[in-house]
Amino acid sequence: MTTRQLAGPEAEQVAVAPRPAKARGDGLVAALFLAPYLVLFTAFVLAPIVLGLWISLHNWDFTLPGKPFVGFDNYVDLFTPGSTSSGPFWNAMQATGLFTVLSVPLLIVVPLAVAMVMNEKFRGRNVFRTIYFAPYVLGVAVVGVMWRFLLDRNIGAVNSYLDALGLPGDTAWLTSIPAAWVALVGVTVWWTLGFNAVIYIAGLQDIPAELYDAARVDGAGRWGSFRHVTLPGLKPVTMFVTLITIIASANMFGQSFIMTNGAPGRETQTAIFWIAETGLQNFQMGQAAAASWILTLALIVLSLVVYAGFRARGAMDES
């Protein structure tokens, strides 16, 4: 896995102690190879991050001539109950948190199960791999519109089939709580599980077969090999999957934008949804930038916690 390679011994060497003899040449070559990405990174990641912080300190509407400096007012507003932005923003943060809590465990476990099955040898394996990965190829607009039609309370196929099977066919999947969360999480899992599964499959193929043989010799059954060989072997991969899934879930926007449009009320409006609406539609970019920073900091902290958790469990020991 990429994570492991970069954190591996070679990377450490380049960064920490270039060998003296060929130092100059190595450094130049490395710099040349790194330059294109660094340029893009600076232009499209670093600069916007910094500019975003600058914007967040202003009452910034780029279509108006005046952009008064307001210090931390935008942040203060977000933390002041009763201001125009704090209610909707924290409501959106709460929705984001809920979505993340509901979707991340499923997106870690279900793809692992799929990957285990897809790693076995059986007829049509590649076909099944393709089938599980296929939804990921679709854009969020396609996924959202399709499921909006399928999940329609009154004229959707899902309720119609549930009804035909004698199950309750009157769930308002898109306009009531908690059904809307079931729908949004379900669709997201269906849509993106293939991606995580592919990463798991790659991770599974990296686990040496001898370890399984040894485990069998030691009398481990299927569960034993899974617990003592597969899971530890997958730790770095699982950490990577967990981190990107948390980040992706916390950035959820398209599904609720298209499927529920935030309904009922603003219950399913996520943080990015609110930030986009505030910054790009209403042009209150200062406020939106401040909100983005709060979301970003929350994500950084969360990622560090997850990272530390995995590290404590030895996810980084292998390399």
Next chain:
Amino acid sequence: MNRSRAVMTSARLSRRGFIVVGGGGLLLAGCGGGKGVGDSQSEGVGGFSGEDYAGPALTLAYWNGFTGGDGPTMQELVKNFMAEHDNISIKNNTIEWSDFYQRLPAAAQAGKGPDVGVMHLDQIATNAARSVLAPVDDLAEALGLSESDFAPAVWTPGIYQDQRYSIPLDVHTIAMYYNKEHFEKAGIKEAPTDAASLDEACKALQQAGYAKPFWMPNQWPAHLMFLSLLWQFGGEPYAEDGSAATYDSEAGVEALSWMREQVEKGYSPDNVDIDSQYVAFKNGENSITWDGIWQINDLKESGIDYGIASLPVIGDNAAAWANSHNFFMTEQAAGDEDRANAAKTFIGWMSEQSAAWSGAGMIPALNAAREEADFTDSVQYAIVDQVEALHFLPAVPGLGDVQAPTLEVAVNEAVLGQKSPDEALSQQASNATKMMQENLEKFGS
């Protein structure tokens, strides 16, 4: 959601890199500069004589949002204009309306915007305040247009701070569509005209086997229905000067309660999803729906046998929400005299095509054009009486941005039965008032 970006970033995060990115962003904060964009009022505005532009050949960028059944009619008009004007060619750019209002200020700011375009009347003040639009008082004068030439109430919202920024092309509103076959089976001879006859019609339809005849949306166009009803009950949604939201009045509560009642009486199912009342109507699943008259071409294509009528008077007076497509010229074009005159030539010519524009399902804004056969033969002529009862939102900059997260949410919550109309409206109206106060300050300077 930006999956690929998340993957990119995370994949490159080694243990060290991770912390560097996290911390570096904080450390580096504080540099970088905000560029104030100098926005001078451009030269070249004013003094348009009404004569066609006669200068060197040029190309005007023309932006609009006619993506639906109205698109072909506009393309035809543009073609005709170019055939009559050798020295002006029109580069058309059609963008979904929702994207249009996001992109226009950004493009104008960058100097890559259009020279001329069409936007909704309720967006004129906002974009005038954002210095996207240039005043066109001289054009209105040269064309000899004044308030009395137009449908009531459509002229004044185009004025912002004593200057005119737009020329109306049409008015459009919502109307009541009904399924003729269902009405016939239920023995309904005439389209309902008030609350009582609508109620009777719904009962008759239920008896004829159409269990849910009138689906009540809780998203688009629910807020347009609410505004229409609010005006019918004698209320006003916003203070004319943009200082407060006033739709939590008694009239507002009555209007929204009536909408929820349609669900409680069983005429509408619970939880109608986005657009599904309209999809259901096209498929004969329900019998009555209120929607924009711009759907006429779409309904024609669907082949359903439908009737169209003015909105029934549920409140005390006839009233209906309306909007209007308006031509504008940008500051960008105003900076160059040739472009400005060519743009005004284009707008002047177009405004005279008001009648031909009926083909797009709209109602001509010009009174004279509403007498022409192009309109009197159209489907929407059936609701011509409603023109007298149209209401437009006041010309308050930023009002559109206030409405979506407040009024639309209140309507959504009340129709879904999550909150009482009273509670939903008063809560959101107070939010809206706060936002409007902030806007007054923001756009005031």
